[in-house]
Amino acid sequence: NAGVTQTPKFRVLKTGQSMTLLCAQDMNHEYMYWYRQDPGMGLRLIHYSVGEGTTAKGEVPDGYNVSRLKKQNFLLGLESAAPSQTSVYFCASSPDRGNYEQYFGPGTRLTVT
Amino acid sequence: KQEVTQIPAALSVPEGENLVLNCSFTDSAIYNLQWFRQDPGKGLTSLLLIQSSQREQTSGRLNASLDKSSGRSTLYIAASQPGDSATYLCAVRATSGSRLTFGEGTQLTVNP
Numbered sequence: 748n749a750g751v752t753q754t755p756k757f758r759v760l761k762t763g764q765s766m767t768l769l770c771a772q773d774m775n776h777e778y779m780y781w782y783r784q785d786p787g788m789g790l791r792l793i794h795y796s797v798g799e800g801t802t803a804k805g806e807v808p809d810g811y812n813v814s815r816l817k818k819q820n821f822l823l824g825l826e827s828a829a830p831s832q833t834s835v836y837f838c839a840s841s842p843d844r845g846n847y848e849q850y851f852g853p854g855t856r857l858t859v860t
Numbered sequence: 861k862q863e864v865t866q867i868p869a870a871l872s873v874p875e876g877e878n879l880v881l882n883c884s885f886t887d888s889a890i891y892n893l894q895w896f897r898q899d900p901g902k903g904l905t906s907l908l909l910i911q912s913s914q915r916e917q918t919s920g921r922l923n924a925s926l927d928k929s930s931g932r933s934t935l936y937i938a939a940s941q942p943g944d945s946a947t948y949l950c951a952v953r954a955t956s957g958s959r960l961t962f963g964e965g966t967q968l969t970v971n972p
Contacts, residue, residue, distance in 0.1 A: 751903075789864075790904075790949070790962040797957075805959060837903055848894065849960065851903035 749773055751852035753838050759858045760828045768823040768855050770838030778841045779821040780805075780849065781813060783834040790837065796821055828859045862887045864952055864963035872969040873940055881935040881966045883950035888931045891956055895924050895935050896949045898965065904949065907935070940970045 754769045770779065781793040792805030796815040810832060812824045821840075825832060838852040863886045873879050883893070892911045896904040908917045908924040910933070916925040923936040933950055947967045951960040 787964070789964045790951075790960075792959045795959070839904075848906040848909050849904075850906065851896075853903045854901075 751838055751840055751850050753836075753852040753855050755855060756853065757856050759860065760825075761860055762829060764828050765824070765826050766828065766857075767825075768836055768838075768857075770821045770823070770840075770852055771819055772821075772838075772840040772850070773819060774840060774842075774850065775818070776840035776850070777818075777843045779815065780839040780841075781811070781821065781823045782837045782839065783807065784837060784854075785834050793823065793836075828857075830859045833857060833859045862890075862952060862954055862961045864950060864961050866948075866950060866963035866966050868966060869964070870967040870969075872971060874971050875940060875942060877940050877970075878936070878938050879940055879968070881937070881948050881968070883933040883935070883963055885931045885933075885952050885961075887954065888928050889954065890928060891953045891958070893924075893926055893933050893950060893952045894960065895922075895933075896951065898947045898949060900946075907948075937968075940968075942970050942972050944968060944970050 751772045777798050780795040782790045784790045791807045794813040796802050799818040802813045814822045836855045839849040841847050841849045865884045894909045895907040898904045910917045910926045921938040926933045947965040949965040951962040
Protein backbone atom coordinates (compact mmCIF):
# COMPACT_ATOMS: atom_id res chain seq x y z
CA ASN A 748 0.00 0.00 0.00
CA ALA A 749 1.92 3.04 -1.29
CA GLY A 750 -0.65 5.63 -0.13
CA VAL A 751 -0.41 8.84 -2.14
CA THR A 752 2.41 9.19 -4.67
CA GLN A 753 3.41 12.17 -6.80
CA THR A 754 5.41 12.40 -10.01
CA PRO A 755 7.84 14.09 -10.55
CA LYS A 756 9.56 15.06 -7.28
CA PHE A 757 11.40 18.04 -8.76
CA ARG A 758 11.03 20.05 -11.96
CA VAL A 759 12.45 23.24 -13.42
CA LEU A 760 10.46 24.99 -16.14
CA LYS A 761 11.01 28.07 -18.22
CA THR A 762 8.32 30.72 -18.38
CA GLY A 763 5.67 29.72 -20.89
CA GLN A 764 6.37 25.98 -20.81
CA SER A 765 3.70 23.49 -19.89
CA MET A 766 3.74 20.43 -17.69
CA THR A 767 1.51 17.94 -15.89
CA LEU A 768 1.89 16.73 -12.32
CA LEU A 769 0.55 13.27 -11.60
CA CYS A 770 -0.97 12.16 -8.32
CA ALA A 771 -1.94 8.56 -7.65
CA GLN A 772 -3.59 6.95 -4.62
CA ASP A 773 -4.23 3.27 -3.92
CA MET A 774 -6.63 3.68 -0.98
CA ASN A 775 -9.81 3.85 -3.10
CA HIS A 776 -10.50 7.36 -1.82
CA GLU A 777 -13.26 9.42 -3.41
CA TYR A 778 -11.87 12.87 -2.70
CA MET A 779 -8.58 14.18 -4.08
CA TYR A 780 -6.97 17.60 -3.73
CA TRP A 781 -4.14 19.72 -5.10
CA TYR A 782 -2.48 22.28 -2.81
CA ARG A 783 0.42 24.64 -3.14
CA GLN A 784 2.64 25.61 -0.21
CA ASP A 785 4.46 28.94 -0.18
CA PRO A 786 6.43 30.67 2.59
CA GLY A 787 4.23 33.10 4.48
CA MET A 788 1.09 31.84 2.72
CA GLY A 789 0.67 28.36 4.15
CA LEU A 790 -1.11 25.65 2.17
CA ARG A 791 -3.75 26.81 -0.29
CA LEU A 792 -6.21 24.65 -2.19
CA ILE A 793 -5.90 24.86 -5.99
CA HIS A 794 -8.50 22.36 -7.25
CA TYR A 795 -10.23 19.32 -5.86
CA SER A 796 -12.33 16.37 -6.98
CA VAL A 797 -15.19 14.63 -5.21
CA GLY A 798 -15.10 11.58 -7.47
CA GLU A 799 -14.07 10.14 -10.81
CA GLY A 800 -14.92 12.50 -13.65
CA THR A 801 -15.53 15.52 -11.39
CA THR A 802 -13.40 18.56 -10.60
CA ALA A 803 -13.98 21.85 -8.78
CA LYS A 804 -12.09 25.07 -8.14
CA GLY A 805 -10.41 25.77 -4.85
CA GLU A 806 -8.99 28.94 -3.40
CA VAL A 807 -6.31 29.69 -6.05
CA PRO A 808 -7.31 27.96 -9.32
CA ASP A 809 -6.09 30.49 -11.89
CA GLY A 810 -3.38 29.22 -14.23
CA TYR A 811 -4.07 25.56 -13.44
CA ASN A 812 -6.28 22.84 -14.90
CA VAL A 813 -7.06 19.39 -13.53
CA SER A 814 -8.54 16.10 -14.65
CA ARG A 815 -9.78 12.99 -12.84
CA LEU A 816 -10.35 10.42 -15.57
CA LYS A 817 -9.65 7.51 -13.22
CA LYS A 818 -10.58 7.33 -9.56
CA GLN A 819 -7.02 6.67 -8.47
CA ASN A 820 -5.39 9.49 -10.46
CA PHE A 821 -5.63 13.28 -10.24
CA LEU A 822 -3.64 15.35 -12.73
CA LEU A 823 -2.62 19.00 -12.33
CA GLY A 824 -1.67 20.88 -15.49
CA LEU A 825 0.12 24.15 -16.03
CA GLU A 826 -0.50 25.30 -19.61
CA SER A 827 1.84 28.32 -19.59
CA ALA A 828 4.05 28.39 -16.51
CA ALA A 829 4.81 31.68 -14.76
CA PRO A 830 7.43 32.49 -12.09
CA SER A 831 4.56 33.06 -9.63
CA GLN A 832 3.83 29.32 -9.90
CA THR A 833 7.16 28.45 -8.32
CA SER A 834 6.06 26.48 -5.27
CA VAL A 835 5.84 23.09 -3.63
CA TYR A 836 2.76 21.22 -4.81
CA PHE A 837 1.04 18.63 -2.65
CA CYS A 838 -1.64 16.16 -3.58
CA ALA A 839 -3.95 14.70 -0.94
CA SER A 840 -6.84 12.26 -0.76
CA SER A 841 -9.56 11.40 1.72
CA PRO A 842 -12.43 8.88 2.01
CA ASP A 843 -16.05 9.58 1.22
CA ARG A 844 -17.56 13.02 2.00
CA GLY A 845 -14.17 14.65 2.57
CA ASN A 846 -14.70 15.01 6.30
CA TYR A 847 -12.19 12.43 7.29
CA GLU A 848 -8.44 12.72 7.57
CA GLN A 849 -6.59 13.83 4.49
CA TYR A 850 -3.56 11.81 3.41
CA PHE A 851 -0.80 13.72 1.67
CA GLY A 852 1.77 12.85 -0.96
CA PRO A 853 5.48 13.75 -0.63
CA GLY A 854 5.23 16.87 -2.79
CA THR A 855 6.63 18.20 -6.07
CA ARG A 856 9.06 21.10 -5.95
CA LEU A 857 8.54 23.24 -9.06
CA THR A 858 10.73 26.15 -10.09
CA VAL A 859 9.75 28.41 -12.97
CA THR A 860 12.54 30.63 -14.28
CA LYS B 861 -13.18 34.61 6.00
CA GLN B 862 -11.67 32.01 8.32
CA GLU B 863 -8.10 32.71 9.42
CA VAL B 864 -5.93 30.26 11.31
CA THR B 865 -2.96 31.44 13.37
CA GLN B 866 -0.24 29.41 15.02
CA ILE B 867 2.00 31.04 17.59
CA PRO B 868 4.91 30.78 18.07
CA ALA B 869 6.29 30.27 14.57
CA ALA B 870 9.25 28.39 16.03
CA LEU B 871 9.96 26.65 19.34
CA SER B 872 13.09 25.01 20.69
CA VAL B 873 13.00 22.79 23.78
CA PRO B 874 15.31 20.29 25.51
CA GLU B 875 14.53 16.60 25.23
CA GLY B 876 12.08 15.30 27.80
CA GLU B 877 10.05 18.47 28.17
CA ASN B 878 6.28 18.50 27.91
CA LEU B 879 5.15 21.19 25.50
CA VAL B 880 2.04 22.83 24.08
CA LEU B 881 1.51 24.12 20.55
CA ASN B 882 -1.26 26.63 19.95
CA CYS B 883 -3.74 27.12 17.14
CA SER B 884 -6.38 29.83 17.00
CA PHE B 885 -9.11 30.43 14.44
CA THR B 886 -11.30 33.48 13.86
CA ASP B 887 -14.64 31.81 13.10
CA SER B 888 -15.72 29.45 15.87
CA ALA B 889 -18.34 27.74 13.68
CA ILE B 890 -16.11 24.89 12.57
CA TYR B 891 -16.95 21.31 11.60
CA ASN B 892 -13.66 19.74 12.60
CA LEU B 893 -9.98 20.50 13.18
CA GLN B 894 -6.97 18.46 12.13
CA TRP B 895 -3.36 18.52 13.34
CA PHE B 896 -0.57 17.55 10.93
CA ARG B 897 3.15 17.00 11.12
CA GLN B 898 5.48 17.96 8.28
CA ASP B 899 9.11 16.86 8.15
CA PRO B 900 11.56 18.93 6.04
CA GLY B 901 11.09 18.23 2.33
CA LYS B 902 8.20 15.87 3.00
CA GLY B 903 4.44 15.83 2.81
CA LEU B 904 2.01 16.22 5.70
CA THR B 905 1.17 13.37 8.06
CA SER B 906 -2.15 13.49 9.87
CA LEU B 907 -1.79 13.29 13.66
CA LEU B 908 -5.23 13.88 15.12
CA LEU B 909 -8.70 14.84 13.92
CA ILE B 910 -11.15 16.46 16.36
CA GLN B 911 -14.80 16.76 15.45
CA SER B 912 -16.62 19.92 16.59
CA SER B 913 -18.58 17.91 19.16
CA GLN B 914 -15.40 16.60 20.80
CA ARG B 915 -13.24 18.27 23.42
CA GLU B 916 -10.05 16.28 22.88
CA GLN B 917 -8.35 13.42 21.09
CA THR B 918 -5.35 11.39 22.18
CA SER B 919 -2.80 9.33 20.31
CA GLY B 920 0.19 8.03 22.22
CA ARG B 921 2.14 11.00 23.63
CA LEU B 922 -0.05 13.46 21.74
CA ASN B 923 -3.20 15.09 23.05
CA ALA B 924 -5.19 17.66 21.10
CA SER B 925 -7.90 19.77 22.69
CA LEU B 926 -10.56 21.94 21.12
CA ASP B 927 -12.39 24.93 22.59
CA LYS B 928 -14.73 26.13 19.87
CA SER B 929 -16.20 29.01 21.85
CA SER B 930 -12.80 30.64 22.26
CA GLY B 931 -11.55 29.62 18.81
CA ARG B 932 -8.58 27.66 20.11
CA SER B 933 -6.95 24.28 19.88
CA THR B 934 -3.81 23.02 21.57
CA LEU B 935 -1.53 20.11 20.77
CA TYR B 936 0.18 18.73 23.86
CA ILE B 937 3.30 16.62 23.37
CA ALA B 938 4.47 14.69 26.41
CA ALA B 939 8.08 13.76 27.08
CA SER B 940 9.38 15.28 23.85
CA GLN B 941 12.04 13.45 21.82
CA PRO B 942 14.44 14.63 19.10
CA GLY B 943 12.35 12.63 16.63
CA ASP B 944 9.44 14.98 17.35
CA SER B 945 11.35 17.78 15.59
CA ALA B 946 9.18 18.89 12.67
CA THR B 947 6.69 21.57 11.68
CA TYR B 948 3.22 21.12 13.15
CA LEU B 949 0.23 22.53 11.30
CA CYS B 950 -3.38 22.81 12.25
CA ALA B 951 -6.25 23.11 9.79
CA VAL B 952 -9.96 23.76 10.27
CA ARG B 953 -12.94 22.76 8.18
CA ALA B 954 -15.87 25.19 8.28
CA THR B 955 -18.71 22.90 7.24
CA SER B 956 -19.25 19.32 6.17
CA GLY B 957 -17.39 18.77 2.90
CA SER B 958 -15.80 22.22 2.77
CA ARG B 959 -12.12 22.84 2.28
CA LEU B 960 -9.48 22.94 5.00
CA THR B 961 -7.98 26.28 6.04
CA PHE B 962 -4.41 25.84 7.23
CA GLY B 963 -2.26 27.74 9.68
CA GLU B 964 1.37 28.40 8.77
CA GLY B 965 2.67 26.01 11.37
CA THR B 966 5.00 25.93 14.36
CA GLN B 967 8.52 24.67 13.69
CA LEU B 968 9.52 22.52 16.68
CA THR B 969 13.11 21.58 17.51
CA VAL B 970 13.76 19.14 20.34
CA ASN B 971 17.40 19.24 21.39
CA PRO B 972 19.14 16.08 22.72
